[in-house]
Amino acid sequence: MKKEVKIRPFWYSDIWLFPKLITVVTTLDAKGGINAAPYSHIMQYDVMAKNPRMIMGFRQDSHTFENICATKEFVINCPPADYVDDVMETARFYPEGVNELEHTRFTAIPSLKVKPPSLKECPQIAECVADEIVKLDKSSGIVIAKIVALVFDEGLEEMDRAARIRAMNLPVGLGDEARRDYFFATTENMTCHTLKETPQGYAAAGLKIELPWDDDAMQELMKVPPFVRTMVTRQVERYTQKKGDARVTAAHMTAAANDLGMDEALLARFRGKKD
Ligand SMILES: Cc1cc2nc3c(=O)[nH]c(=O)nc-3n(C[C@H](O)[C@H](O)[C@H](O)COP(=O)(O)O)c2cc1C
Numbered sequence: 001m002k003k004e005v006k007i008r009p010f011w012y013s014d015i016w017l018f019p020k021l022i023t024v025v026t027t028l029d030a031k032g033g034i035n036a037a038p039y040s041h042i043m044q045y046d047v048m049a050k051n052p053r054m055i056m057g058f059r060q061d062s063h064t065f066e067n068i069c070a071t072k073e074f075v076i077n078c079p080p081a082d083y084v085d086d087v088m089e090t091a092r093f094y095p096e097g098v099n100e101l102e103h104t105r106f107t108a109i110p111s112l113k114v115k116p117p118s119l120k121e122c123p124q125i126a127e128c129v130a131d132e133i134v135k136l137d138k139s140s141g142i143v144i145a146k147i148v149a150l151v152f153d154e155g156l157e158e159m160d161r162a163a164r165i166r167a168m169n170l171p172v173g174l175g176d177e178a179r180r181d182y183f184f185a186t187t188e189n190m191t192c193h194t195l196k197e198t199p200q201g202y203a204a205a206g207l208k209i210e211l212p213w214d215d216d217a218m219q220e221l222m223k224v225p226p227f228v229r230t231m232v233t234r235q236v237e238r239y240t241q242k243k244g245d246a247r248v249t250a251a252h253m254t255a256a257a258n259d260l261g262m263d264e265a266l267l268a269r270f271r272g273k274k275d
Contacts, residue, residue, distance in 0.1 A: 029097070053131075
């Protein structure tokens with residue numbers, strides 16, 4: 001049974017579970033003083049590399065939003081899970097002019113392209129310049145900002161995703177109870193699930209088949225690079241018919257691919273190819 005729930009203030013956090021990125025945003029006030037505070041209302045906006053942009057939402061009277069309106073520049077720092085207490089420290093309602101970082105283990109270091117500092121302990125950082133600010137009526141201040149630099153700890157870019165997820169150890173925000181108790185999860189028990197081709201993947205790929213194929217054989221075929229797929233399809237079907245079989249199985253696929261000189265090592269290279 002389902003039940004409609006009333007949309008109350010803070011619906012996006014109180015009732016709607018919204019696993020979120022945890023960030024500490026650093027800005028400078030008009031006098032050059034550092035401000036830092038946690039923000040999670042953040043998402044990619046323009047995903048194209050020529051104009052990479054983030055969209056963020058702020059309480060309009062927060063120091064961070066006021067600083068961004070005044071100076072346009074800010075830095076999105078993503079801290080590891082073992083710094084969540086320090087993140088919470090920066091969330092306190094300190095008076096204007098207080099550098100929250102002094103109450104944490106975070107170290108301010110110069111950013112590459114903007115004036116507000118970056119945080120040394122954060123493995124993933126985006127330096128941003130606001131280019132659109134929308135003040136919603138009696139609601140959030142929305143900032144759309146150009147990413148002028150994406151900065152990572154040395155070595156992370158070269159890791160595969162599983163190793164990078166472990167090394168970065170980013171916490172996942174799970175909302176709060178009455179703006180007092182904040183919930184977080186860690187990525188220790190991450191899982192990985194493979195997106196498979198549809199059983200009719202060949203049709204979407206414009207391939208013509210003459211025999212029925214087992215699903216796992218078709219999955220294998222779709223891993224073959226497109227420019228040799230038609231040739232491999234024909235060879236595998238011919239091989240299957242030569243064996244007196246009416247249906248292509250994964251075993252036919254492997255044997256025929258080996259016949260074609262496409263051994264496991266070669267196939268593994270296609271499968272593991274990074275773009
Ligand atoms: C984990 C976490 C995430 C938060 N995300 C947001 C957010 O996305 N938008 C927002 O307006 N406030 C958010 N807050 C609340 C602000 O961090 C808090 O109001 C802070 O005191 C603002 O500081 P500032 O005035 O120095 O900017 C969040 C707090 C926590 C602890």
